[in-house]
Amino acid sequence: MAEPVSAPKGTYDILPDDQPLRRWVVSQAEAVFQRYGYGRIDTPTFEETRLFSRGVGESTDIVRKEMYTFEDLGGRSMTLRPEGTAPVARAYIEHGMHTLPQPVKLYYHSPMFRYESPQSGRYRQHHQLGIEAFGSAAPEVDAEVIGVLAALYRELGLKELDLRLNSMGCRECRPGYSAALREFLAKNTEAFCGECRERAQLNPMRTFDCKVPACREALETAPRLTDHLCPACAAHHARLQECLAVQDISFVPDHTLVRGMDYYTRTTFEFQSPLLGAQSGVGGGGRYDDLVETIGGPATPGVGFGTGVERIILALARGGGTPPGPRHPVVYLVALTDEARREAFSLAHQCRSLGVAAELDYMSRSAKGQMKQAGRSKARYAFILGEQELADHVVTVRDLVSGIERSLPGQEAVSLAAAQSADL
Ligand SMILES: [Zn+2]
Numbered sequence: 264m265a266e267p268v269s270a271p272k273g274t275y276d277i278l279p280d281d282q283p284l285r286r287w288v289v290s291q292a293e294a295v296f297q298r299y300g301y302g303r304i305d306t307p308t309f310e311e312t313r314l315f316s317r318g319v320g321e322s323t324d325i326v327r328k329e330m331y332t333f334e335d336l337g338g339r340s341m342t343l344r345p346e347g348t349a350p351v352a353r354a355y356i357e358h359g360m361h362t363l364p365q366p367v368k369l370y371y372h373s374p375m376f377r378y379e380s381p382q383s384g385r386y387r388q389h390h391q392l393g394i395e396a397f398g399s400a401a402p403e404v405d406a407e408v409i410g411v412l413a414a415l416y417r418e419l420g421l422k423e424l425d426l427r428l429n430s431m432g433c434r435e436c437r438p439g440y441s442a443a444l445r446e447f448l449a450k451n452t453e454a455f456c457g458e459c460r461e462r463a464q465l466n467p468m469r470t471f472d473c474k475v476p477a478c479r480e481a482l483e484t485a486p487r488l489t490d491h492l493c494p495a496c497a498a499h500h501a502r503l504q505e506c507l508a509v510q511d512i513s514f515v516p517d518h519t520l521v522r523g524m525d526y527y528t529r530t531t532f533e534f535q536s537p538l539l540g541a542q543s544g545v546g547g548g549g550r551y552d553d554l555v556e557t558i559g560g561p562a563t564p565g566v567g568f569g570t571g572v573e574r575i576i577l578a579l580a581r582g583g584g585t586p587p588g589p590r591h592p593v594v595y596l597v598a599l600t601d602e603a604r605r606e607a608f609s610l611a612h613q614c615r616s617l618g619v620a621a622e623l624d625y626m627s628r629s630a631k632g633q634m635k636q637a638g639r640s641k642a643r644y645a646f647i648l649g650e651q652e653l654a655d656h657v658v659t660v661r662d663l664v665s666g667i668e669r670s671l672p673g674q675e676a677v678s679l680a681a682a683q684s685a686d687l
């Protein structure tokens with residue numbers, strides 16, 4: 264026998280039983296996004312590599328070591344989308360959306376690809392739900408974006424989430440802070456890992472991405488950006504906090520929250536769940552007022568978030584939430600003779616044509632075997648067809664919940680199932 268092929272490391276198959284929960288999460292999210300006025304956008308699975316190296320930043324872990332980059336047959340460097348914001352910003356520019364009334368509010372649900380180490384509980388292909396609002400620098404939009412994510416988590420029944428909040432400053436105030444941080448890192452080199460020393464050279468802010476406990480401890484005493492904000496950034500941050508209070512959203516200030524991308528300015532935020540252990544982030548985002556310009560568009564502020572579908576599902580599995588189970592058929596057709604099998608196939612077709620989920624046996628099982636399958640399928644009704652039923656032009660309809668049986672003409676049986684189906 265040939266050596267079996269497995270799914271690539273860090274990826275997984277989404278099996279039929281896993282689909283209902285996933286679809287429920289996505290449909291709840293889409294309902295919330297649309298309620299706040301966001302419209303769906305889908306961008307290609309791959310983009311030119313320079314979109315990410317310029318947009319996300321050369322100094323980030325994502326660009327340095329996590330991208331799936333390949334040369335296509337035309338000799339162009341392409342990269343599987345590692346994050347959602349840069350592609351949506353690219354589309355905003357490409358389609359001239361800056362000429363529309365602002366802000367332009369978009370959402371996406373897309374797979375993302377990153378070469379993560381699998382033992383960290385992260386996937387190399389994961390699915391993200393995200394929103395982006397372009398064209399307004401108002402702190403109310405930051406508050407709305409955080410409010411959308413809070414509403415989504417609340418409606419999914421996710422509990423015990425902590426919101427972490429930070430401000431990354433702007434072009435005016437960040438250089439001064441970067442210099443102060445660089446000085447701090449130079450004075451305390453021995454406290455940091457080799458990776459951090461490398462980061463300190465490229466972009467000192469990136470040391471906050473480090474997960475090494477000693478580095479995190481050393482950063483506790485580092486200078487804080489929130490102490491270096493210019494008056495405009497400080498006012499923006501203060502107004503955002505007022506707008507969060509209006510929405511009853513509490514938060515914990517976290518001056519180490521930089522979220523792994525170079526494009527963030529001013530607000531960054533992340534919802535964390537203690538149920539997820541070390542990788543506690545469920546979703547987050549921030550403002551990126553320079554991104555559109557960085558990738559070749561007109562100066563346009565923006566703010567958004569991304570939240571991983573797998574992280575949400577894991578958090579739901581570990582604590583509360585009442586997601587729906589897999590969908591069961593309404594009807595299971597049981598045929599006792601070969602002639603009855605023909606009638607069963609026809610009735611199954613009629614059920615399905617009316618939108619009624621129906622199942623039947625294709626394995627020549629005995630009557631007993633078929634009844635067992637009917638029970639296992641968790642169908643509401645078994646439609647039983649034997650010699651007698653065919654002779655009388657009826658179906659024996661057994662309610663598999665109450666056990667009550669009655670004889671009905673085929674059409675009436677199908678109508679009964681359709682009525683039941685409409686109630687689901
Ligand atoms: Zn500033």
Ligand SMILES: [Zn+2]
Pocket residue numbers: 455456457458459473474475478
């Ligand atoms: Zn480190």
